[in-house]
Amino acid sequence: MNGSNAKLEALRSDFIRIVQSWGQALRQPKTEFTRDSAILRFELAYEVTWKLLQMLLREQGYEVSSPRQALERAFTVGWIAEEELWDDIVRARNTAVHVYREEEAETLYQKLHLFQRAFERLAASIA
Numbered sequence: 534m535n536g537s538n539a540k541l542e543a544l545r546s547d548f549i550r551i552v553q554s555w556g557q558a559l560r561q562p563k564t565e566f567t568r569d570s571a572i573l574r575f576e577l578a579y580e581v582t583w584k585l586l587q588m589l590l591r592e593q594g595y596e597v598s599s600p601r602q603a604l605e606r607a608f609t610v611g612w613i614a615e616e617e618l619w620d621d622i623v624r625a626r627n628t629a630v631h632v633y634r635e636e637e638a639e640t641l642y643q644k645l646h647l648f649q650r651a652f653e654r655l656a657a658s659i660a
Contacts, residue, residue: 555578575645590603613658625641
């Protein structure tokens with residue numbers, strides 16, 4: 534296995550592990566701590582996802598340089614199907630890094646279960 538393949542497989546493994554860990558966090562009884570943990574795991578999943586997509590898309594001959602481009606191209610090639618949901622995910626991630634108020638954290642947390650299932654579906658389509 535060459536260095537590029539090893540890096541891709543390591544990133545794919547990280548992606549799957551992070552999405553599973555995020556799911557575990559969401560199944561815990563909700564406290565401020567578990568809510569914040571789930572939000573942080575969402576942010577981490579998002580970052581690893583777009584970097585994995587970037588690598589996979591490069592193998593397909595596409596060049597992407599941003600998370601939004603990676604997700605749009607993943608939609609185009611059929612790896613994701615719910616374009617509007619993924620647009621919500623992009624907006625939520627951009628909000629998440631600026632969450633300072635309890636009500637914003639609560640609003641985001643309420644969406645995380647739906648988002649996490651979308652990441653699981655993506656994992657199944659690129660596995």
